[in-house]
Amino acid sequence: MEQPNLSYIQSMSRGDQAFEQKILDIIKKEFPEEKKIYFNNLKKHDYKLTAENVHKLKHKISILGLEKSYAVAVAFENNLIEGNTSLHQEFESILNIITNYLQQL
Numbered sequence: 001m002e003q004p005n006l007s008y009i010q011s012m013s014r015g016d017q018a019f020e021q022k023i024l025d026i027i028k029k030e031f032p033e034e035k036k037i038y039f040n041n042l043k044k045h046d047y048k049l050t051a052e053n054v055h056k057l058k059h060k061i062s063i064l065g066l067e068k069s070y071a072v073a074v075a076f077e078n079n080l081i082e083g084n085t086s087l088h089q090e091f092e093s094i095l096n097i098i099t100n101y102l103q104q105l
Helices: 007-013 017-043 047-063 067-081 088-104
Strands: none
Touching: 007 017, 007 047, 017 047, 017 088, 047 067, 047 088, 067 088
């Protein structure tokens, strides 16, 4: 599975390390809460809200350079709208990879 990276953030920052740190701080703050809300809505079988949670999370997936994972998130979001949770294990694996990555930064 692909690994998160800072390439996109670095390309946006043009070498401004304060900007990079600010973006990372925002992701580190928001990601755990968004992940928690995702799991709560999935547990309640509220797939409409879960799809909205995936929509928010997929932007962080993209920012962290996870192109294939972003495609999984898009497919999962669309599936959830139709009540299909078949990609949830793959999506949760992506969330775990991001969690581990952010803890190491």
